Amino acid sequence: DTANALDALSQEGLSEERVQQKEAAGSGGGAGGGRWEVVAVGGGSKKQQRRKKVQARMASFDDDDGSDGGDDDDNGGGRGDHRQREHPFIVTEPGEVARGKKNGLDYLFHLYEQCREFLIQVQSVAKERGEKCPTKVTNQVFRYAKKAGASYINKPKMRHYVHCYALHCLDQEASNALRRAFKERGENVGAWRQACYKPLVAIAARQGWDIDSIFNAHPRLAVWYVPTKLRQLCHAEHSSAAAPSSVSSGPERLPF
Amino acid sequence: DTANALDALSQEGLSEERVQQKEAAGSGGGAGGGRWEVVAVGGGSKKQQRRKKVQARMASFDDDDGSDGGDDDDNGGGRGDHRQREHPFIVTEPGEVARGKKNGLDYLFHLYEQCREFLIQVQSVAKERGEKCPTKVTNQVFRYAKKAGASYINKPKMRHYVHCYALHCLDQEASNALRRAFKERGENVGAWRQACYKPLVAIAARQGWDIDSIFNAHPRLAVWYVPTKLRQLCHAEHSSAAAPSSVSSGPERLPF
DNA sequence: AGAAGGACCAGTGGTCCGTA
DNA sequence: AGAAGGACCAGTGGTCCGTA
16 A cells, blocks of 8 residues: 555655754754754645654654554655755854755754764663663664654764864864854855864864763763764874874873 | 795685694682693694794784784694684683693683783774774674684684673672582583573672673673673563563662 | 584664765 | 765674584
8 A cells, every 4th residue: 555655665765755844043052952943855745844843853663663654644745756955054153044045053063962862762762672772873873863754864964074063062162263264254064174173183182182082071972983084183193293202102291 | 835825725714723822720719810731722733732832912913914924933734624623611610620622611711801901902003093992802803813813712602601701700709609510510511601691680680780881890891792692681580570560760779 | 412613694884976 | 166965885793503
């Protein structure tokens, strides 16, 4: 029947034309406080946009069967077209909502917090079942997020901007300043993203170069793997910062 | 040339007819203090048995190239026969050295300590290089151990007996008593191994059922993954120990 | 029969590159 | 051109089962 056909399609990751909700940052300051506007990026009919409101956060579903057929909603509309991509990010100031077909950086950081919430849910299910319990945002968590309807969350995107989120967590002042500067200069997201590395390496330098400890010491950041490139930058900088013969000296030691 | 041919063979994991060293527990008590006898299990000629003494612990080699050709020793002897297996374990009392073509349990536990030492070496290499640093005995560590000449270490074996080692770490008295009882009764290794689960579950029960925390709180045990079956047993016992309606109550709570 | 371990397999971390 | 993300890939955790 139809439900099964839809299931089959959604298991291929091709259809599932759900309306996606986002909450827009209402009033200034950090992410996570306000609400995002509902932004439809699915192929579904417009009239469905306000349905399935909080789908992304709750719903008690199992994490290991591909089917949610027979639900109370139909995925109607024209079949066969792929889900549209998320709007690209632009550099926004803290509290600024992106206009047009763009997403802002508060929204980006909000996605990291959503992932952490999904992780916490996966952890509590695992504990209930006596299964091994992930400490990081793993593939399993991304799968869970997708099943929870948060189809706008995906691994490549989240991994791509982890270090930007790290800066946001570790030095909100510096992060905010960087956003304002790059917005003012009209830089694109790629340039801003690149620029996030340098202040992080400086933070690492101050804290004995142990980027893993820095991540793990921060509760919201600890659930993310340290990005390879950030690790490499810290290592390279550490090596060249140290006196040539004291590369193997421990943390906190300065060359003199 | 010959060296290359040998390399090729050893990369298939088929030959490398090295003499293997083991250190025998000299004087009673726990493992790790004494020395094991040299036990040859390779196909190499007998006269080579005392060569390459400490091979398994040191040697500065890289962890990612398969070649150690051109070394100072030849692997001589008849080619083409597979490496012999390790002698099977028998249940021995603490301090007792297995006789005949058998290995004792002090030796088994010693292997766990060797693996931990290999892990520590892998970790220090990773830190020097600024690579991500394993916290557990991973495939990478088993590969490293093999390259270090400890060909008698392998993943299936180590995973098979982890919970036995856990009991040895967490309650040496109970572990020793179990060994003596099973030896006296003439039980085989499989029966002893099975019997190790029960006292571990009892320990978990006393400590809020969190077997992961119990492993992680012990420095020598923390480097080992909690075995699936032990985790399942703890969970099953926990569920049935709790009152039916309070399965989701936290640790340390008793049903009353 | 009891046991050691090569080798396989499903699902991982990581990210490239065809896509829009 | 800049960017989002499906999909691939090497190496993982886990352990079965052909072997001795």
